[in-house]
Amino acid sequence: MNINDSEKMGGILVKKGYIPTDKEEEADIFIINTCSVREKAKEKLFSYLGRLKKFKQKKGVKIIVAGCVSQLEKDNIKKRAPYVDILIGTNSYFKLKDVMDKRDYSDFQFYRDWKEIDSQPVRRQNFSAYITIMEGCDSFCTYCVVPFSRGRERSRPMSYILKEVEKLEKEGYKEIQLLGQNVDAYVDPETGGRLDKLLEKIAVNSKIPWVRFLTSHPAKFSIDIVKIMKDYRSILRAIHIPFQAGGDKVLKLMNRGYTRGEYLKLMDSIKKIIPDIALSTDIIVGFPGETNKDFEKTVEILKYVEYENIFSFKYSPRPGTKAFNYDDNIPDKEKTERLIMIQELQKNIQLKNNRKKIGKIFKILTEVKNRRDESQLVGRIESGRIVNVKGADKIGEFYDVLIEGVGPHNLKGKVVNKKGG
Numbered sequence: 001m002n003i004n005d006s007e008k009m010g011g012i013l014v015k016k017g018y019i020p021t022d023k024e025e026e027a028d029i030f031i032i033n034t035c036s037v038r039e040k041a042k043e044k045l046f047s048y049l050g051r052l053k054k055f056k057q058k059k060g061v062k063i064i065v066a067g068c069v070s071q072l073e074k075d076n077i078k079k080r081a082p083y084v085d086i087l088i089g090t091n092s093y094f095k096l097k098d099v100m101d102k103r104d105y106s107d108f109q110f111y112r113d114w115k116e117i118d119s120q121p122v123r124r125q126n127f128s129a130y131i132t133i134m135e136g137c138d139s140f141c142t143y144c145v146v147p148f149s150r151g152r153e154r155s156r157p158m159s160y161i162l163k164e165v166e167k168l169e170k171e172g173y174k175e176i177q178l179l180g181q182n183v184d185a186y187v188d189p190e191t192g193g194r195l196d197k198l199l200e201k202i203a204v205n206s207k208i209p210w211v212r213f214l215t216s217h218p219a220k221f222s223i224d225i226v227k228i229m230k231d232y233r234s235i236l237r238a239i240h241i242p243f244q245a246g247g248d249k250v251l252k253l254m255n256r257g258y259t260r261g262e263y264l265k266l267m268d269s270i271k272k273i274i275p276d277i278a279l280s281t282d283i284i285v286g287f288p289g290e291t292n293k294d295f296e297k298t299v300e301i302l303k304y305v306e307y308e309n310i311f312s313f314k315y316s317p318r319p320g321t322k323a324f325n326y327d328d329n330i331p332d333k334e335k336t337e338r339l340i341m342i343q344e345l346q347k348n349i350q351l352k353n354n355r356k357k358i359g360k361i362f363k364i365l366t367e368v369k370n371r372r373d374e375s376q377l378v379g380r381i382e383s384g385r386i387v388n389v390k391g392a393d394k395i396g397e398f399y400d401v402l403i404e405g406v407g408p409h410n411l412k413g414k415v416v417n418k419k420g421g
Helices: 002-015 039-058 070-074 074-079 093-099 156-171 195-205 223-231 248-254 260-273 293-304 332-355
Strands: 027-032 061-069 087-090 105-109 128-130 175-179 212-214 238-240 278-285 309-314 361-369 376-380 386-390 399-407 408-420
Touching: 002 027, 002 061, 002 093, 027 070, 027 093, 039 061, 039 070, 039 074, 061 070, 061 248, 061 361, 074 087, 087 093, 105 248, 128 156, 156 175, 156 195, 175 195, 195 212, 195 223, 223 260, 260 293, 278 293, 278 332, 293 332, 309 332, 332 399, 361 386, 361 408, 386 399
Parallel strands: 027 061, 061 087, 087 105, 128 175, 175 212, 238 278, 278 309, 386 408
Antiparallel strands: 361 376, 361 399, 376 386, 399 408
């Protein structure tokens, strides 16, 4: 979502005649687009603003802070970095087209309904395109700042989404990724159609080869989505569906809205329909009140489901959330030990499952050059697993690749057939 917002802001500026540059010394305008999920991001922002102060003093550059940290820390930013010219919240980036000439400007307005900006340019840079289908979140998990930084849930009309998909198909995009803080909460404000209906319409009406979506929430996920994935092969068989913690006590403290049993039943239902589906998840260790027994229940889920990939974090309190007032009673050393245990277990699971892929052929979409070996390209298979490829000569193309070697985090292979697409 953050990258997608940056692409939209970049498009606005290019349309106004600005030229992008990667060199700080050339820039007249700096836009820092921020994320507030982790505390570290906030400190990185202030560190970078300190670096930019010299450009402000030397050549009077314009400095803009956008995104979630801007939304949540506006007063703090004004206090610690008064030389920032414009502060833009998460719902107001589109206003850049009208306020670029202003100084000491801020806008943090939230919108309850979807606000579509007609003909808004998006500065996409490759063959894979993000499409926002909804924003915000109404779940109010006790550790999460998203409802405060992104606002309440609002869905984009399906007609606008399908129009954008059609445009991207004409432009030759090979992959689209439908984005939302909670895509399962999507409801077309015009027809009432949900995510499964949107996926079906895209699959039926579009020839874009690969379609992904994220992020899902177990309490709102519909099994109808999996049925659509089974019926239409352009909808990739990969779901990111965080469980966060394995024990019911911690799940309740987190206000996740489901039990351990309900989550595992959902995983079984998904795998019954598509046995080879790739599942990924988020895990928080060391949440206030998490005992060793609670942590073991998290480990048990990891072993049972055998995820394709996980994103795991130590709990850190976020101001403004309900959990910020909980007793953060687990020492950081213990949190670190639990995190390492989770990551080592997942590493072994991935290595075991990756070895099963040796000798098999997978369709991949190439993305970038291999930084360590420029004779190779790097791509991904349907599940999202990274592949280092020999014999591929073009980025943004499909190839059939024979897997010859694996590690826990990537695969190695050679091209046996260019697929096109």
